Amino acid sequence: MGKLIIENVSKSYGEKKALKDFSFEVNGGEIVGLIGKNGAGKTTLLNVIAGNIFCDEGKIYYDQTNILEDGQVRKDFGILIQPAFLDYMNTEDNLRLLQNALGEWDKKVINNRIKNVLNMVGLTGKEKTYVKSFSFGMKQRLGFAQALLNGRKVMILDEPFVGLDIKGREMVKKYVKQYAKENNISVIFSDHNLDEVRSLCDRVVVIADGEKKYDGDVYSRKKYEIKVGDINESLIGSMQRFDDIHVSVGESNIIVDNKEMINDVISTIVKHAVIKDVSIIDDSLERFFEA
Structure with missing residues (x-):
């Protein structure tokens, strides 16, 4: 092809x-x-x-x-x-x-x-x-x-x-x-x-x-940002079972772009670290045209 x-x-x-x-x-x-x-x-x-x-x-x-x-x-x-x-x-x-x-x-x-x-x-x-x-x-x-x-x-x-x-x-x-x-x-x-x-x-x-x-994706999506108190080795290891296309681990947060996975990810995080905040990030294509 x-x-x-x-x-x-x-x-x-x-x-x-x-x-x-x-x-x-x-x-x-x-x-x-x-x-x-x-x-x-x-x-x-x-x-x-x-x-x-x-x-x-x-x-x-x-x-x-x-x-x-x-x-x-x-x-x-x-x-x-x-x-x-x-x-x-x-x-x-x-x-x-x-x-x-x-x-x-x-x-x-x-x-x-x-x-x-x-x-x-x-x-x-x-x-x-x-x-x-x-x-x-x-x-x-x-x-x-x-x-x-x-x-x-x-x-x-x-x-x-x-x-x-x-x-x-x-x-x-x-x-x-x-x-x-x-x-x-x-x-x-x-x-x-x-x-x-x-x-x-x-x-x-x-x-x-x-x-x-x-x-x-051509359609607007929402991402979920989970702010965590401590990104430790145990937490990083637990995140490896999730597809890294939809779940990414940063220095102080974890981003999830699949709504169906958010509850499972949160349930996993609380076993290894303290969650400080969960917020929604607008990931629409329109943001690229904003001034």
Whole structure:
């Protein structure tokens, strides 16, 4: 199964570090949301993965191939970052030209692909329409068609809902989900709207100041902080029976992020130490967008 792996990627513009040792993975068939404030580094990261700009350090693999060294794999990457079209050409010719540029010349194959993607994005009947007459929303649909046309391994979608009405947004979500799952495609989806991210993505990665701040569940969660008088060896040993993904031991506290486990953890702690306080920590994604 193909997997996209971003490993320790860094990028600077002069003194400004846009990306700092950034790493995450996207499995085949998985849709990962990339979120963060404006200027956080989202678009820089997507452009590095797409091959539009070079990174200073790091590696990016697809199915064990380092695509920074062998860019041929990117022929099967569907990319919607800043859609580019030739306004003096019609819809069909724009898509055909893209296929030719990537080495596909079989007319039957190209025509079938174009027919399918135009149907998916709601542009059937616009094959001979010149792009210069398109509204912004229609151009966004055509950009999505480009991504679908080439996205046989990876799709990179940077704010694909911009300019789309409700019907258009639902159309994009429907086909991204369907296309990713049925064809085992790794999808990276970037957007500012957390509700849209939650409705589409399997997982979310948060970027802030070029660094990864979160990688996990798309839904808001609450964590429980248990302050303990003495984190002793006996207590540490007793905590080892719990999954360290959900229970972490600090210098003076224990964090539990699974509501179903909280009573069991507390019952175990009181056998080895004194509990000073139990409180709830807001772990919602919204906190990353607070001033």
